[in-house]
Amino acid sequence: MSAPKKAAPKKVATKKVATKKVATKKAATKKAATKKAATKKAATKKAATKKAATKKAATKKAATKKAATQKAATQKAAASATGSAALDTYIAEHPPEVAAKLREVREIVRRVAPHAAEKIGYGIPTFTVDGKNVFHFAAFRHHLGLYPGPEAIAAHTAALAAYETSKGAIRVPFDRPVPTALIETLVRFHVG
Template sequence: MEKNTPKIQFKNTDEYISSFPVNVQNILNKLRDIIRESAPDAEEAISYGMPTFKLNGNLVHFAAYKNHIGFYPTPSGITAFEKELFSYKQSKGAVQFPIDKPIPFDIVKQIVEFRVKENKAKAGTKRTSTKVKSNYI
């Protein structure tokens, strides 16, 4: 999507994917399938205007643009796979896969599996609050 285009509010991932040309839809559907296989307990949502998988918080996001597919596995996902992703344009929590080149689905799978373990571990270490509200002042 171009910067000057008005943002479309998508209701779900199917609606998001269907808004792109068929060649991009094919990439997005395969990406979605890989994420589903790697994180079967994750829930799909639209967050930040893009398809998102949630499992004990945000797991990964992905989005299509004019020339690339953006994959957002958080900064830890990028750092953990720094060597595998070195040839792709990156930022702190994102990587860009050019649409005109093969998408490294094997790396995506590994990153999602890493993020699942990471989010499950974080959820296991969170302590629940035992504060009891009092009606007395």
Template structure:
């Protein structure tokens, strides 16, 4: 049976302390970029929202953390995210390496701009 989570805090709290610290920093990084954002659990992972609409998802796994959906961008953006692309739309950051919070911030800005353009 898959665990279900009522809140983002419940979700983050289900991980080992080292992973919790990374997820909390991802959360803070995203919230710095996405002002007045809300949060919810969607698809059993944390989602950062504006007006109830999801801007970005983030998730923890045994050996990595991920960010979704990372849509295509210009050449500079693609060069930045290429080392972390796990599949179309997914970035994967290994927990065995320093997490590039600057990349997460840039991706969050990119997703926020896309969200605002489609709103």
């Protein structure tokens, strides 16, 4: 009977190895499932982050577009205001002593060219005749800028010797009077 007893432990050993194999297989399956779940979780997190970034970029783009649309609408509204009203607004935005000089320049140009249309062009008061810019003027920190165009400046260099000039601009310091005769001459250069 000793032989059958020895056979029984072999079966138990085989059973232990089989149990160990099953346990190892289960552990490997569990490890693979955990790894797969972790990969899936990471992919989901990455997708959520990407989706959030895309949403944030879209929101920022929409806000930028909205701001650009509002700015364009504001500019369009300002441009669509009647020329005289737009010039009135421009002049009113300046301190009283500067506004008085701006009104004086405007009246001189109106007197010489009563048929000229008023508008804001290039962000400053502009007079046009038949769609052509004739005269611009603007207020700056220390001077009044007159813009009759480069041709008018070139044709009147002697009369402009007392002022700082560039190709298309004449600077009249605020501490000097508005040069009425000079403005009349420069406007007549364009309107005859």
